Amino acid sequence: MSYRYSPAIAKLINAFAKLPGIGKKTAQRLAFHILDDKKEDALALADAIREACASVRLCSVCCNLTEEDPCDICRSATRDRTRICIVENPRDVAAMERIHDYRGLYHVLHGVISPMHDIGPEDVKLRELFVRLRNHDEIEEIILATNPTIEGEATALYIARLLKPSGIRTTRIAHGIPMGAALEYADEVTLSRAFQNRQEV
Amino acid sequence: MRLCSIDLTNFRNYDRLRLDIPDGTHVFHGANAQGKTNLLEAIYLCTCARSHRTGRDEELVKHGCDFYRVSIQFVTDRGLNESVTLEYKHAQTRGGSPSRTIYYNDLEVARLADMMGLFHAIIFAPEDLQIVKGGPSERRRFLDVLISRTDRAYFRDLQDFWRVIGQRNRLLKNLKVNGSFNGRVADRNFSDGRTAFDEDESEPPESEMIFPDPAAQLDIWDEQLASIVSAILKKRLDVTEKLSEYASLSIRHLTSSQEQLDIQYRGFGGLDRDMMSRETIERLYLERLRRSRDDDIFRGSTSSGPHRDDLQLSLNGVEARLFSSQGQQRSIVLSLKIAELMLLTEMTGETPILLLDDVMSELDQSRRSKLMEVIQGHQVFLTCTDTAQIFPSDQILISENIDAAVESGGEDNRSTERDDRTQRDGWTSNIFYYEVVKGTVKPEDRY
Numbered sequence: 001m002s003y004r005y006s007p008a009i010a011k012l013i014n015a016f017a018k019l020p021g022i023g024k025k026t027a028q029r030l031a032f033h034i035l036d037d038k039k040e041d042a043l044a045l046a047d048a049i050r051e052a053c054a055s056v057r058l059c060s061v062c063c064n065l066t067e068e069d070p071c072d073i074c075r076s077a078t079r080d081r082t083r084i085c086i087v088e089n090p091r092d093v094a095a096m097e098r099i100h101d102y103r104g105l106y107h108v109l110h111g112v113i114s115p116m117h118d119i120g121p122e123d124v125k126l127r128e129l130f131v132r133l134r135n136h137d138e139i140e141e142i143i144l145a146t147n148p149t150i151e152g153e154a155t156a157l158y159i160a161r162l163l164k165p166s167g168i169r170t171t172r173i174a175h176g177i178p179m180g181a182a183l184e185y186a187d188e189v190t191l192s193r194a195f196q197n198r199q200e201v
Numbered sequence: 202m203r204l205c206s207i208d209l210t211n212f213r214n215y216d217r218l219r220l221d222i223p224d225g226t227h228v229f230h231g232a233n234a235q236g237k238t239n240l241l242e243a244i245y246l247c248t249c250a251r252s253h254r255t256g257r258d259e260e261l262v263k264h265g266c267d268f269y270r271v272s273i274q275f276v277t278d279r280g281l282n283e284s285v286t287l288e289y290k291h292a293q294t295r296g297g298s299p300s301r302t303i304y305y306n307d308l309e310v311a312r313l314a315d316m317m318g319l320f321h322a323i324i325f326a327p328e329d330l331q332i333v334k335g336g337p338s339e340r341r342r343f344l345d346v347l348i349s350r351t352d353r354a355y356f357r358d359l360q361d362f363w364r365v366i367g368q369r370n371r372l373l374k375n376l377k378v379n380g381s382f383n384g385r386v387a388d389r390n391f392s393d394g395r396t397a398f399d400e401d402e403s404e405p406p407e408s409e410m411i412f413p414d415p416a417a418q419l420d421i422w423d424e425q426l427a428s429i430v431s432a433i434l435k436k437r438l439d440v441t442e443k444l445s446e447y448a449s450l451s452i453r454h455l456t457s458s459q460e461q462l463d464i465q466y467r468g469f470g471g472l473d474r475d476m477m478s479r480e481t482i483e484r485l486y487l488e489r490l491r492r493s494r495d496d497d498i499f500r501g502s503t504s505s506g507p508h509r510d511d512l513q514l515s516l517n518g519v520e521a522r523l524f525s526s527q528g529q530q531r532s533i534v535l536s537l538k539i540a541e542l543m544l545l546t547e548m549t550g551e552t553p554i555l556l557l558d559d560v561m562s563e564l565d566q567s568r569r570s571k572l573m574e575v576i577q578g579h580q581v582f583l584t585c586t587d588t589a590q591i592f593p594s595d596q597i598l599i600s601e602n603i604d605a606a607v608e609s610g611g612e613d614n615r616s617t618e619r620d621d622r623t624q625r626d627g628w629t630s631n632i633f634y635y636e637v638v639k640g641t642v643k644p645e646d647r648y
Contacts, residue, residue, distance in 0.1 A: 113418070115371035121412050150364045150425065157421045162412075187315070188354040 009035070061132065063108040063125040065090045073106060080104045082140040086129070086159065088112055088147055096145065104143070107132070112151040113158060121158060129159075133166065141169040148175045202321055202551045203580050204244065205274045205282075211266040213239035214640040225631035226581045230588050235637045237584035238326075241556040243271045244582065245324045247285045249346055250303065250316060253324050258289045258301060267291045275320060278551050285320050314356045317349050321553035323542050325535070325560045332537060333521055333530045337511035344512060347541055348440050351548040355436050362429045366503055369422040374501040376415055423490045426506070431483035433507045434468060438477065440544070441466040441512065447540035448533075455532055455539075455571050462521075462533060465513045469505040531563060539575055557583035588634065 005013065009031060016027035034042040058064070059071035062084075066072070073079060073093075083104030087093055093106050109124040133139060142163060146152035160170045176194035177186050186194070209218040214236045229237045242252050242261075252261060262269045272286040286304040303310040310316050331339045349356035412418075445464035452462040466472075469489050472482065486506070490497075493504050514521040514533060521533055545553050555576050561569055562585065634645040 113421075115368050115375060115418075115422075120375075121418065126412075150361055150368070154368070154421050154425055157424060158418065161417060161421065187312075187357075189357050192354055 058108075062106045063110060063128055064093050064106060078103070081136075082138055083143060084129075084132075084139060084141075085143040085145050086156075087145050088152065088155075092145065104141075109146070109155070112146060112149075112155040114151045124155070126159070130162070133163075133168070139168060141171060144170065144172045202278060202554055203276045204322075204554055204582075205276060207240075207244060207274075208270070208272040209240075209243055210268075210270040211263040212243055212269045212271055213261060213263060215239065216263065216640060218640075218642060220642060223631070223633065224580055225633055227583070227633045227635065228588060229582070229584045229635045229637050229642070230586065231637035232586065236640045236642075237637045238558050240637070240642070241324060241326075241558050241582055241584060244273065244554070245322055245556055246271055246287060247273050247320045248322050249350060250287060250301070250313060251346070253326055253328055258299065259291060262289065262291065267293075273320065275554075283319070285316065312357075314349075314353045314360070317353045317356050318351060318549065321350065321545060321549060321551050322556055323538065323545065323553045324556040324558060325538050326556075326558040327560070327563070329534045329538060330530060333514060333525075333533050337509075340512040340514075341507070341510065343537070343541075344437055344440065344444075347444075347544065348436055350545065352436065355433070358429055358432050358436075362426075362433060362507060365422060365426045365429060366506065366508065369419070369426060370502045372415075372419060372422060373498050373503070376419070376498050377501050379415070419494070423487060426503075427483045427487040427490065430486050430506055431479045434472065434482050434486070434510075435477070435479045437507065437510070438466050438468075438472075443544055444537070444540050447543045448536045451539040451543075451575075452532055452536035455536055455568055457567075460529065460532060461517050462536060463515045463518075465515070467511045467513045468507075469510075528565075532568065535564075535568065535572065542575070552579055555579045555581045557581065559584050559586075561585060584637075 004010075012031045012034070013024075013027045016022055016030045017024055019027075022030070034045075055067045056065050057067075057069065059066045059069055059074055061070045061074040064071050064073070068075075080103045083102075084107050085096060085102060085104055086107045086109060087096065088109055088111065090108055093108060096102055096106070107125070107129050109126065109129075111119055111124040113119060113121055113124065142159070144156040144159060146156045156172055160172070163170050174197060175190065176197065177183065177190065183191070203224050204222050206219065206221045209215045212218075218240075229240060231237055238254075242254060245253050246261075255261070268288060268290040270286065270288045272284065274282065274284045276282055284304075284306055286307075288300075288302045288304075290300045292299045303313070303316050305316060305319055332343050345355075345359060349359065441464055445462075448464060449462045452460050469486065471485050471489070489505055490503075497504055514537075516525045516529055516533060519525075521530065525533070542553060542555070545551075557576075561572075561583065564572065636643045636645055
């Protein structure tokens with residue numbers, strides 16, 4: 001018969017194993033690491049989790065994760081309030097912010113339309129987007145920055161379709177060859193897409 | 202292209218096998234169920250990660266084991282040394298998923314699409330007869346595998362196609378359950394007892410104002426689908442045209458011009474093979490989807506598209522599947538395979554390796570010798586139960602030569618003609634024999 005962990009340890013291991021990218025073995029390692037010594041570090045971690053869970057919520061304007069509502073970006077006086085960039089999740093906001101070029105606002109969908117997973121337009125933060133557009137007529141451009149996956153494309157197309165009657169300028173980010181990458185390493189689909197969307201120089 | 206070595210672990214009935222392979226023709230013989238075909242299957246697997254016999258990887262794992270590995274080393278016609286390795290592991294836990302890993306030159310290949318077209322082998326096997334006799338899916342697979350091997354973007358398009366069609370079908374089913382979108386609008390208008398004669402100025406609920414009707418969602422998937430379908434169909438039409446040309450050439454050669462073969466791509470109505478542009482196909486398919494929408498919602502699935510199409514094989518003007526004899530069907534399959542070989546060689550610039558699984562015994566003398574001509578210059582692997590089946594022509598050849606020599610009257614002549622023949626054939630010169638017994642392969646010294 002195999003060795004059985006005591007209930008508290010088993011519970012901890014199972015909790016770790018639910019995290020993305022953590023398997024059974026890693027979960028065990030983490031659990032024992034926490035219990036081994038430095039209990040104060042572990043308790044600090046527990047506090048950090050508790051605190052984040054309690055204070056972080058969705059921004060009522062853009063649906064990004066924030067502690068203060070509205071979030072930093074939505075409150076900022078220096079940002080361009082005529083543009084909204086639509087992304088799939090909060091991580092994408094962080095990615096876009098790293099380029100520093102974009103000074104507009106965001107809207108986080110928290111998912112993409114996918115009938116196979118029972119996610120329809122009502123299940124992502126689209127309603128919030130349209131309410132926002134209705135209340136803010138200063139918005140001139142919507143930038144669709146969902147991922148270039150089947151579902152990301154479908155969601156972008158869907159939003160573009162709904163926006164059409166409003167006359168708001170709608171753009172889609174370009175797909176192409178990563179900078180600094182050699183052409184020979186690009187996969188065929190990326191390369192052909194980049195080729196189709198070539199530009200005059 | 203030349204295979205240099207093959208390594209098998211837990212594959213079918215092989216525990217462990219390592220073979221170093223020189224150039225030439227390799228004959229694997231032995232009784233039934235010893236593992237001859239399994240060997241060819243393993244080599245073929247390295248071309249497109251799908252066996253010619255099954256789509257289920259778990260069947261390839263030796264009984265009682267939890268993984269298999271197939272590894273080959275080969276040299277391309279440009280002289281590069283390359284290798285492909287496939288690993289498959291059963292699910293490790295209940296409810297877990299099995300894993301497949303592919304390595305190219307010892308580096309992991311991220312996507313299945315990226316292994317297409319690395320290694321080229323063509324298999325001639327008894328199962329091929331299904332291309333003529335079987336249902337449309339057999340012919341679609343033949344075409345899909347062929348195109349994918351010369352065009353990775355096509356394979357990606359196919360993967361995307363299945364994804365989009367899955368999404369669209371799911372949406373169709375949802376629409377069916379919720380009543381068609383027309384029905385839903387009608388419900389809202391008339392649910393409170395008013396009729397269309399009563400003016401309805403009340404605002405519809407906000408959600409419906411924002412999401413006009415579920416049909417708008419279907420539009421999006423239709424558009425996505427049409428874009429991918431047009432790419433797939435364009436390539437299928439182009440390749441079918443070439444395939445038809447080459448197959449009709451080779452059947453004429455095989456049958457001394459007795460048979461005429463024509464291959465047509467049979468898609469949704471209105472699609473023809475006369476140089477249609479991708480844009481035209483996309484527009485036609487979109488129209489088709491719109492027209493069949495109600496029907497599709499009713500069925501909960503997409504009624505037309507690349508997953509429903511067929512290749513029509515006509516022999517002497519009539520449908521081959523229904524009106525040709527067993528022998529004629531064999532000729533058709535053989536000419537399709539030779540056409541595949543010609544196309545692959547033309548499009549990749551590599552000479553594929555040929556795998557002949559017990560096919561010689563099924564061919565008559567004239568077809569056998571025609572096939573021999575075709576396979577000259579390729580590295581060949583073949584299986585048989587009896588080696589005498591493979592080279593009966595050898596006997597005839599020698600006696601013919603002796604006759605000729607006797608007629609021309611000289612010992613010297615005979616030996617030079619024999620040498621000529623050996624050189625010209627290239628294939629009688631280095632044949633390697635192996636006996637296959639219960640998952641072991643023993644090289645034999647014959648010549």
